[in-house]
Amino acid sequence: MTDKLLQLWRRLLFYLRRDQFDRELEEEMRFHLEMKARENAEAGMEAREARYVAERQFGNQTLLREVSRDMWSFRSLETLFQDLLYGVRMLLKNPGFTLIAVITLALGIGANTAVFSVTNALLLRPFDFHDLDRVVSVYSTAPQQGNILSGMAPADFADMRRQQTVFADLAAYRGSNLNLTGAGEPERVQSVEVTANFFRLLDGEAALGRAFLPEEEQAGRGQVAALSYALWRRRFGADPKIVGATISLDEKAYTVIGVMSERFDFPKPVEIWTPLALSNEAWNERRLRSLAVVARLKAGVELGQANAEVEALAQRLTTQYPQTNGGRGATVRLLSQSVNGEYNGVFLSLLMSAVGFVLLIACVNIANMQLARGAARSREMAVRAALGAGRPALVRQLLTESLLLGLIGGACGLLVSFWLLDYLRSSMPLDQIQYISGWEHISVNERAMIFTLAVSMASGVIFGLFPAMQSSKPNLNEALKEGGRSDGAGARRQRLRKALIVAEVALALVLLVGAGLMVKGFARLTEKQHQGFDPRNVLTLRTTLPPSRYAEGSQIAAFHRQAQERLSALPGVESATSASFLPGSNNWNSIEFQIEGQPAPLPGQERGITYQKAGVDYFRTVRIPIIKGRAFSASDIDSETRVAVISETLARRYFPNEDSIGRRVKVGAAESAELWHTIIGVAGDVSRFMFDRETQPMLYLPIQQFPDRGAYLIVRASGATMAAVPAVRAQIAALDDKLPLYEIKSHEQVIADQMAGLRQVAAWMGMFGALALALAALGVYGVMAYAVSQRTREIGVRMALGARPHDVFRLIVGQALKLAALGLAIGLPVALALGRVMAGALFGVVALDPMTFVGFTLLLTSVALLACYLPARRAMRVDPMVTLRFE
């Protein structure tokens, strides 16, 4: 290292004393020659001859000097510097070209940087955990019921933890909500119960106090809590004496043992961690798969290996406990890839490809401009070649110019990416962000910078290499002739430019179709999310009744009944109800269910069903039509018979040829002691989850008969939706003033927020599609305009020989259309394939959407037509006399 530095230092000294170096070398050689001549003279030569022979023996002195000097100088650096300087001069000489190229590149590269930054934050590095690619999630699967990943049952987790050999450690957690009361407004906090090793496994460090101790995992000892940094700041004013204090969660006392560091917020949107202190009975549970499991792979263990072992262990449980574990498996996924859901990966790779296409189109455009410029610069190149510049030197010069342009474009692209990321940050609702791991990591960080640098350089090479190769082969004879024509010289160049147009049209078509399918898919999903009910003028609020004061089902039922009565009596309120979740909100509960008179399904093939607990007036309030029978009424609640309403799809699927009204169903396992519910009505279908490929059957149970502490209050207002909020708040406070109300939103807003991520993707795709279209139009126009200007004389001759303007027009337009058609012919099959891939990965996207394909093909054709219309019109007006005289 020091050697290198010393060498550099000596080189620098040399650089500063070049003249002295030359003089000294000169003197040294003169001395050498003299000594040589003396030697010759001593051998008996005459003085002049001795000198001559010495010089001949010495050889080429100039070459020797050059070689010595090259040794010392920063030769490659110096040429690079020269090339750069020259490049800057050339770019400044053509401000128009430079400006357009830089803007095009900035848009293309900026889009890439922005999407990469998001991908990097959400998909590649959502956490700061060390060795993130060794942290995995373990899921339970049910292969016969499709590709659904679920949590693990406590007993299965305990078995796996004991028997496995592939993980260094396994931790489990499960989310819940707790009401935090005392000191200020009661509020709902997101809490997570975790095993004691959870923090160690995920590098969670305490900023204050400590993490959990193993003994706090035991039932009865778990009344301790660790606060998130954000909650500590927000709710407790960053009180340094919080450790040891007592807080009230669901009206039970918990001791704060620590505050976790600011960096640690897993799993989002956690605010409080409590120990997973299960009773022995709870640890024996194999049916309720309530635990999320994270694990760290042992050193040297591959993901596949871990997967194989986990599957084998699950297999063993299947044979050991066929009743509960029959037909079930297990699988391992990288935490970073599973945490944000599978769809994020699909969307981000879609966006990555889209921006890649945009940049390619931008590069094609610039390559085209470079080619046109190359023709104009052919004399410059020829002069330099004639003066002895080799082809590598010319290519190097031109490539340096392109790289410089790429880097300037990249630097401006960074600005574009800042803007895009700002837009993204400001347009995502907070409610959604809090669930996205890595969201706060979205920034143009070092990785994004390196990515941008690489992309900028790659673009420089992509749009610079072909034109450079073309331009560096000047035909000296032609180019140097006075008045040399450049039109004949560039047959090859013409071909290349035509190929670029074809490529551009093809790329643009693929991207436009991709964007179109995405936007349409989004529209379709949005429509689906609104189908079957009417979210307008509906206000929704969330609340959770604390178990301490609502221990009995009857207390919960009473709360819901009173809330319903009080709220519907408000002026400006049409009706009110409560439910366990909102239609169109992508939230649901699933449970096994049985039909009276039908045999129970085999283990592993249980009928999973979505069930909704709904209050009186639910169907009227959210406006889900009752197709048959009747809805829940107040009298159902008090009656002895338990009732249920089913959805149309449920009726069709499970009661295909019979009347479902009057039949009885129950939730839970076949042998469970749950009561049977009589079906009293059939309601219209609503969407459960936007990406569901088919409508899912849904079972409605009265919330009063099937009490649920966590619920939404739903109010249909007759006037402005949000205006009802204060009155609603007051009524609930009158009922229970310690009850926090949260997520107060209009139903429309709830759905819009759910779609926010997707809307973002659709908006970006649309933006990139529009950009691609604009770039392609510019590109085709540029090339056609240039081609026409090059052919002015030819057109003049044609017209002098009797061609009519009309024929000229047809010639030009025909040529452009031929190229566009070729591009479309190449792009269409690719776009079709893309459509199929997208439709396979994303529900809502229809692969063969004729409107999209035909529409964009026509659009691109008309753009090509328009792009050559202006040049063609100019060509029609060519005055043969003028062009011929131009000779």
Next chain:
Amino acid sequence: MGSDAKKIELVPGTLEMLILKTLERNVEPMHGYGIAHYIKRISNDVLRVEEGSLYPALQRLALKGWVRSEWGPSENNRRARYYKLTPAGRKQLKREVADFERVLEAILRVVQPA
């Protein structure tokens, strides 16, 4: 260049070693001509160092810091550039000689009859 018909080419890469060795043997600093002359003499006229390679080689050695040069009066009362081995050059020489001997030994083992 050299006019001798029977010129023996130096094994590539050995010139620098020869220069370093020459400077090591002669405790006094030497000028370029002296170095070339010395190599020629000691090798019984077998090894001839061409000026076209000698001076670039000297520059390279100076750049690497293996030799140092200073100007001094010559035997014919002119100014000449004298080269001297540096400690780093001495170490480098040891390395190069060791490498060379290993290669030579290997070559001999191949060409000599078994």
